[in-house]
Amino acid sequence: MTERRRPRRSLTRKSAGALADWSVPRQLRGAPDKTKAAESAMSRGLRPRLEQADKVGTSICPYCAVGCAQLIYAKDGKPIHVEGDPRSPINQGTLCPKGAATFGLMLSPQRLDHCLHRAPGAGEWRRVTLDWAMDRIAHLAKRTRDEGYVARLPDGTRLNHTLSIGSLGGATLDNEENYLIKKLFSGGLGMVFLENQARV
């Protein structure tokens, strides 16, 4: 929750106002705690930050495989809130401590926003452009694949494979991403050292 308008007042009026506005005496006098008795001038001014969102999308929690549905709220292209989707028959709006941290994951200060390259033997990263990295990786992948490629065994049995490149990962990725990875790496390049977290 974020506050919106907080009226400016002088210090004395502010403290007198605050006293009158204090909800505890009201509640002690017996006003039920689920009514407006808990309200104050400040809380009356509070608005759900979701109201500021200019976009909302459905999402699925990126942590474990239970598959909790989430709603991601964004404003000006930045996420402002992530919560459980109340419609989901799996999580019915709830999230666990990890799922509830999805917003923090998206906005983690540790997030990287550019590509880094560490040359052989170097002691530190060097910033590179995405295009440069992609070209260099394609070049290395081709060279390593071609050097390690075995078309056939000596008896003529087809192998069509390279043992010199491996790939790890997939269980955190989309089905469509896994499909493209398997298709390109296995069906295109002939890689067989292709694995994900299913065994770990």
Add this chain to the structure above:
Amino acid sequence: MPSLGATYGRGAATLPQWDLANSDCVLVMGSNMAENHPIAFRFVLQAKQRGATVIHADPRFTRTSALADIHAPLRAGSDIAFLGGLIHHVLEHDLWFRDYALPYTNLSTIVDEEYQGPEELDGLFSGWSEESKRYSPQSWQYQGVMMPSSLAEAFIETEGFCEAVKRLHEGPTPKDPTLQHPRCVYQILKRHFARYTPEMVERATGCPREVFLKVAEALARNSGRERTGAICYAVGWTHHSTGVQMIRAAAILQALLGNVGRPGGGILALRGHTSIQGSTDIPTLYDMLPGYLPQPHALKPHQDLAQYLEAETNPTGWWHNFPKYAVSLLRAWYGGAGNKENGFGYDFLPRIVGDHSQLPMTVAMRDGIIKGLFVMGQNPVVGGSNSLLVQRGLAQLDWMVVRDFAETDTASFWRDGHLVRSGELRPEEIGTEVFLMPASLSGEKAGSFTNTHRLLQWHDKVVDGPGDSRSEHWFTYHLGRRLKSLYADSTREEDQAIRALTWDYPVDEEGEPDAEAVLQEINGYTWPERKLVQDFKELKEDGSTACGCWIYSGVFPEEGRNLARARKPDGPDGPGTHLGWGFAWPDNRRTLNNRASADPEGRPWSERKRLVWWDEDKGEWQSPDKVDFIPTKRPDYEPDWEKKPAGMDAISGHQPFIMIPDGVAGLFVPSGLKDGPLPAHFEPVESPVSNPLYRQDANPAAKRWEHADNPIHATGDPRFPHMLTTYRLTEQHSGGTPTRLVPTTAELMPEGFCEIPTELAASLGIRSTDWVVLSTARGEIETRALVTDRLQPFRLDGRLIFQLGLPWHYGWAGYATGDIANVLTAVVGDPNTAMHENKALTCALRPGRLPRGKGES
């Protein structure tokens, strides 16, 4: 999951998570569900509120135990002894569900006379070769019939096998419905589990006999016509050298009790990553093609498409459709470049030659065979067994591409890793060229995940990831585009595959390929017209359809209808199958084998457990679920064996396990498993004690990789007297990247620790928060002590055995740090899956810290 695949026909959870609320008894074992799958555990608690008995069997007393009615403590790695005891109890006291198990399992099937089990051979099954350390499953076959498996990568290398399985066309498998035949599966099971008595359970597992009997009675009491029970497991079972057989034991138990395919019954595999089921179905795995088709193998009869189809097509059961799925996949990958001469492009596919999974990959990196590595959303330095071996392997690479949202431990191994800290290597001596590329998260790209119960759910793109962050769609698509242009002018035979690969996905203005277009290819369409198919029943073997993963077919049945994006749950009045929420494979069926929820005549076993029934007037099966059967196949249908029926024509109207060639659940598994047709208790590869059941200590077929960097402790090695089990925490996730590098979760669980039993801690003078050192022959780590009563020691054969518990999420990256548990673990694994054994190994413990390394200031 070959265990569930071999037993029930599909290697996946049999029921949706929400159906646990309909259970009368839930056994959680090999899982700390309350802490690691808390949202799913709500359904267990809902069942409990409705009167169900909840049982937790686990070495540790956790929050799952605290919420259970019964906690059965057992020694890490002794699960088969416990489950075998339950099977023994159910058989011995005739508590199994006869009306269900007799027709729906292979209990009455007669096994080959050559078969011998661990009773006769003291821990081995017949067919063992000491020389090759492998089993031949020839003697595990049925009398006079060879049984093909429903699993990929399960072909039996026996001369004449493909011919022999064709006898399945000629008549039913040999049976004795009276169960008197000494070699029928029922009698074999009785003999096999005879020694798994409550006394033996107590001796082998450490679980008190009375507690064990309470569990057995609760399970038996809550099954039958009116009641059902469910079993939930996670990596507490799979991460053993006997992991597959642990799940097999549970699968046998559930089939005997009549708990499969029915509301509130079944086995729920609780998987750990958001789309780990999806990445198994569409496997970024070495041994399968999408939809559980075997990856061609150079040493099997897979030389050309005709041979591959001949060898891998089951004569009977649903898998008889195999050629349609294989050819449609080839059409999706190679389009018009596929033709009759090259087997629709089959000739382009790479062949495997053995085990290329992560454990041998680790060794292959260390030995310089692998020179380049892609790492996409995985953190092998923390998650891979024997982390020092992993790090030495990374240091041998020419290049590595890490794609993640931040700098992972794997990405920075050359600067912060153990080798550098210990002084074994200096960064300038590490020749690996490393790329670290920012990756988009789920709200920053569109696509689908498949959850633990086979449910495909779409997520939208809501915002852009920061800066150069890109999805793996983007990365893979543009890498492929670049590679295709580098190979464009090649005329070499070996470059045909990459040149032929279809790669024409529409992209948006930022170059992001359209994920829905990829999902449409996965769903399948007619070729070359590209009209979407409704489901996999439309797929053809003549090349006129293309389909990227047949089990997902139906997820996108027409333009504009992406069912993974469907968001229409059932209301409070039911029926509660939620067919309008997401899309479950196959064909949106929520409970697998649900034909078994009706009796052989097609009537529900009881009103209370009603799910599927035969409607004689309509001539069709009815259900609030999609029926996992031929919708119009009458319950009294019998194959006409005169006509040599094939495929589903050979499956009767009362055989619910349609993926298994004889239509019934395989309690005894003739082929498909590499360590035996039945589960037997073996000690972990590293155990402080000998096997109390057989002379054979560990699983003889377990995978062990002999390597100087991977020494393995002998049974009872006095240098490593304690048992060690690794586990996960609610606030941390797997290799730790998405939680240790996020402030909110990092501060909830800020530092690594080791749980140490009170008595052991007292004897070593260790108090909570003290530094301790754990060591194995692979390496040593230091961490903080947490002295606890949650891990009770066990007295076994007069010796007190202590168990230590170690969360494995930690590493040096991020805000929440700690030493890496996997420095201690070994590269050993299950023979079927090559899954490592990190839930039970041996170690030593001492108070204090590690000496500072040469590389540390």
